[in-house]
Amino acid sequence: MTANSITLDRITDIDQQQTDRLDLRQPYIEFEGVNLVIDKESVLRDIKFKVPRNQITAIIGPSGSGKSSLLNTITRLTDMIPATHLQGKICIEGEDIVADSTDLLKLRRDIGMIFQKPTPFPFSIQKNFELPLKEIGIRGKKEIIERMEQALYDVGLLDELNGRFDKPAQSLSGGQQQRLCIARALCLKPKALIMDEPCSALDPHSTQTIEHLMLRLKERHTLLVVTHNLAQARRVSDYCGVLWKVENAGQLIEAAPTRVLFENPRHKLTRDYIYGLQG
Amino acid sequence: MCRTALPKNNRFETLEFFSTMAAFVPVAFFLVLFGQILVDGISGLSWDFLTQNPLDAGRQGGIASIVLSTAYILGICLIITIPFGLMLAIYLTLNENNTNGSLLFLRRSIMVLAGMPSIVVGLFGNAFFSISLGLGFSILSGGLTLACMVLPFFILVSEQALRSVPKHYYINAYALGLNQSSTLFKIALPLAIPGIGAALILSIGRALAETAALIFTAGYVTRTPESVLDSGRALSVHIFDLAMNVPGGNQNAFSTALVLIIFLILLSIATRFLGKSLVNRVGVV
Numbered sequence: 001m002t003a004n005s006i007t008l009d010r011i012t013d014i015d016q017q018q019t020d021r022l023d024l025r026q027p028y029i030e031f032e033g034v035n036l037v038i039d040k041e042s043v044l045r046d047i048k049f050k051v052p053r054n055q056i057t058a059i060i061g062p063s064g065s066g067k068s069s070l071l072n073t074i075t076r077l078t079d080m081i082p083a084t085h086l087q088g089k090i091c092i093e094g095e096d097i098v099a100d101s102t103d104l105l106k107l108r109r110d111i112g113m114i115f116q117k118p119t120p121f122p123f124s125i126q127k128n129f130e131l132p133l134k135e136i137g138i139r140g141k142k143e144i145i146e147r148m149e150q151a152l153y154d155v156g157l158l159d160e161l162n163g164r165f166d167k168p169a170q171s172l173s174g175g176q177q178q179r180l181c182i183a184r185a186l187c188l189k190p191k192a193l194i195m196d197e198p199c200s201a202l203d204p205h206s207t208q209t210i211e212h213l214m215l216r217l218k219e220r221h222t223l224l225v226v227t228h229n230l231a232q233a234r235r236v237s238d239y240c241g242v243l244w245k246v247e248n249a250g251q252l253i254e255a256a257p258t259r260v261l262f263e264n265p266r267h268k269l270t271r272d273y274i275y276g277l278q279g
Numbered sequence: 280m281c282r283t284a285l286p287k288n289n290r291f292e293t294l295e296f297f298s299t300m301a302a303f304v305p306v307a308f309f310l311v312l313f314g315q316i317l318v319d320g321i322s323g324l325s326w327d328f329l330t331q332n333p334l335d336a337g338r339q340g341g342i343a344s345i346v347l348s349t350a351y352i353l354g355i356c357l358i359i360t361i362p363f364g365l366m367l368a369i370y371l372t373l374n375e376n377n378t379n380g381s382l383l384f385l386r387r388s389i390m391v392l393a394g395m396p397s398i399v400v401g402l403f404g405n406a407f408f409s410i411s412l413g414l415g416f417s418i419l420s421g422g423l424t425l426a427c428m429v430l431p432f433f434i435l436v437s438e439q440a441l442r443s444v445p446k447h448y449y450i451n452a453y454a455l456g457l458n459q460s461s462t463l464f465k466i467a468l469p470l471a472i473p474g475i476g477a478a479l480i481l482s483i484g485r486a487l488a489e490t491a492a493l494i495f496t497a498g499y500v501t502r503t504p505e506s507v508l509d510s511g512r513a514l515s516v517h518i519f520d521l522a523m524n525v526p527g528g529n530q531n532a533f534s535t536a537l538v539l540i541i542f543l544i545l546l547s548i549a550t551r552f553l554g555k556s557l558v559n560r561v562g563v564v
Contacts, residue, residue, distance in 0.1 A: 075454060082376040109456035119451045121466060131465055132455040181451075188456065 022239060022257055028053045028192055028222040029074060031252075034088035034098075036069055038081055043069050045249035047088070049241050051192075056214055056223040058237035058258065060230060062273070065243045066250025067226040071194050074224075075108050093191075109136060112185025114195040118177035120169035120184070125161065128169050128180065129187050136188065151183035155213055175206025182213065192222040200228060211236050230274060234262050242270045313540065320537030323530050329538070333501045336525045337517060342535055344503040348418060348511025349487070351504060352497055355422025356486050360430050361479065368437035368475075369463065375442065393431035398491040400428045405495035416510040421497025425486050433482045440474020441467060473553075480550040484543055490515040514539045 027050035036044040044066045051057045059067050072078045076097065078086055089096045097107055109132075120128050129148040138144060148165070152158040157179050161167070169180060178198060185193060195214075199207040214223055214236055227233050233240055240262075241255040254267040265271040331341035367389075374382055404424025414420040444467045452462040490513075498510035499520060512520070518535050521528035 077450060077454060080450070080453065105456045105458055108454055113451075113454040115447065115451065115454075117447065119447045121448060121451070122470065131452070131461070132457060135455075135457050135461055184455065 022052055022055065024050050024052055026053065027051055028093065029224065030089075030091045031070075032089040032091065034073060034086070034090055036066070036073055036078060037085040037087075038069075038078075039083045042249035044073070045247075045251050047250075047252050049252050049255055051222060051224050052239055053222050054218055054220075055238040056218050056225060056236050057239045057241065058233035059224070059226045059241045059243055060228075060233050060273075061243035061250075062245070063228070065245045067243050068196050070243065070250070071113070071196050071224070071226055074194055075111050075113055076102065076104055077113070079104070105135075109188045110191050112182075112188065112190040112193045114178070114181055114185060114193060114198045116197040117201055118174055118181050120172070120177050120180050122168065122170050124166045125169045125172075125180065126165040128184050132184065132188055147187045148183075151187040152180075154186055154217075155179040155183045156209070157183060173206075175202050175209060178202060178206065178210060179213065182210075182217075186217075190221065192224065193217065194224040196226050197228060198225065199232065207232070234258060242267070242273070244269050244273075316533055316536050316540060319530075320533035320535075323534035324537060328531075328534060332503060333517075333531075336528070337501065337521050337531055338525060338527050339531075342514070342517065342531075342538065344501055345512050345514055345517045345535070346538075348497070348504050349513045351418045351507060351511060352422045352425060352493065352513055353483065353486055355419060355507065356425040356429060357479075357483070359423065359426035360433050360482060363426075364430055364433040364437055364478075365475070367434045368441055371434070371438045372441040372467075373459070373463070389431045389434055392427075393435055395428070395431075396491075397428055397489055400424060401492035401495040403427070404492060409496055414508070416496065416498030416500075417508045418497055418504055418511045419507040421493050421511070421513070422507070424492050424496040425489060428489065428492050429482045429486050432485060433478050436478035436481060437471070437475045440471040440478060443474060444470045476553050477550050480546050480553070484546055487539065487543065488515055489513075490519050494519070 029051035031047045031049040034044060034047040035042065047070065059070065061067055069078065073086055073090060074092070074097075076086070078084050086098055088098065090098050092107070092111070096102075121131065123131075126144075126148065129151070130144055133144050133147060138147065145165075149158055152161065157176060160176065169177065172180060178201075182193070182198075199210050202210065211232065214225070217223060218238075225233075225237065237258045239255070240258040242253050242261070243250050244253045245251075246253065254261065254265065254270045256266075261270065262274060265274055328341040329346070330343050332344045333342060334340035371382075371386065401424060404420060404427065408414045408420035408423050409416060412420070414423075448466055448470070449462055452466050457465075493513045493516050497513060497516070499512055499516065500510040501512050501517075502509070504511040514535055518532050518539070521532035521535065
């Protein structure tokens with residue numbers, strides 16, 4: 001049974017599947033007491049969270065609760081912000097990446113990132129793949145093309161492009177640009193993809209395309225998605241965490257399998273958030 | 280509401296009127312200035328004027344040796360300005376968020392230097408290059424002094440060009456596992472090239488127009504320079520000398536000014552084309 005078959009009208013089936021597949025004993029990413037302080041202000045406090053392997057995990061919560069910051073800690077992009085202190089443990093396959101000795105370039109190749117605004121580099125489509133591939137030592141033209149075509153095929157763009165890889169990447173539509181960015185991340189063969197509101201700048205049709213894509217991708221990748229869109233979290237995710245600003249810092253107030261979280265939220269804030277926005 | 284809307288509207292119209300009038304000022308200024316130089320200078324302009332050396336303190340003859348000296352001085356200035364300027368612009372961009380005391384001092388120094396009156400730079404060049412380093416009145420000390428003057432300006436404008444590369448390209452590049460130098464050389468620099476090109480051309484314009492910094496360093500000699508240690512006269516110095524010190528030199532002063540201005544106009548047109556074609560080449564949409 002493939003992930004594509006998840007539909008909302010087969011609740012019992014899915015419930016069973018979720019409990020079968022959700023294995024939190026060996027998570028891909030595990031946050032253990034993570035604190036993030038930016039410019040003396042606490043952004044994340046004592047985050048404890050597990051991201052299960054080969055599942056789609058969603059992080060929901062209101063604006064300003066630190067969802068994007070949480071994603072950025074995983075690839076240590078928070079290092080780029082001045083006066084930032086990251087404490088605690090973030091284990092990826094059991095290895096703590098908060099340590100200074102972490103190979104950041106390898107880490108970022110293992111974990112692909114997709115951002116809210118599609119940001120292909122303003123070069124040709126092919127150059128968008130060449131840049132990261134050459135960086136990992138793949139210089140042969142043939143291999144670059146192969147990897148690019150495979151990645152574009154995976155996101156369903158290969159046919160749409162008709163071999164026009166010399167076109168400026170920014171001449172594509174918004175939805176295509178976002179899929180190009182996903183393909184660009186995929187060409188490095190990452191183990192996980194983390195996405196920061198990947199659909200919020202897209203029209204409903206493109207959103208649907210990306211959601212289908214995410215369901216396909218989870219067969220081979222671990223996905224972690226931040227979203228504002230509760231319906232989307234409910235549609236695509238298997239596991240879900242709620243981030244909330246409590247006492248001026250983002251805290252993870254609840255995490256559970258998606259269906260459990262949406263049907264039976266334990267935390268009062270989660271309940272208000274889910275029902276308040278739905279009602 | 281209605282009562283306050285009307286006077287506001289009037290005020291807006293008045294503002295609009297005056298700002299439109301203000302727009303005519305630079306246009307009129309340019310037309311009068313260029314027109315004057317064109318009318319007075321065009322009669323002296325000929326192929327001979329460009330290919331002959333000046334005679335009789337510049338009253339007769341052309342400006343060939345002057346153009347050559349100017350090119351030498353400019354060349355030396357750019358050889359220093361481009362590599363040093365780019366390196367510093369990159370350094371400042373990489374340390375954009377650094378509020379370290381010495382970096383703030385560096386930034387402040389560059390800003391102050393960029394606004395330094397050229398006569399002061401000229402005196403410094405005379406004291407340092409001509410006298411202390413013993414280069415005398417020479418094209419070399421003129422070029423180096425000019426570099427001192429243009430460099431801070433070039434750094435500031437190039438840094439601006441580098442900084443205007445949107446941050447999300449950097450973030451995306453880092454997220455894709457590109458290291459700092461690849462991000463800089465393969466993404467940021469290509470995107471900043473149109474801006475850096477503009478910085479370069481504006482710097483050349485400044486250098487060509489410079490008089491005060493050269494009088495004390497490159498000197499007055501109208502001969503064709505044989506080496507960079509010879510004294511040489513730049514176009515702007517030639518205009519100054521003909522207009523102020525040589526009775527009967529006005530005709531050739533105007534003609535030289537016309538040559539200089541035409542060159543500056545061509546440069547500014549080149550900036551536009553260069554910018555556009557480079558933008559097309561790197562594929563910015």
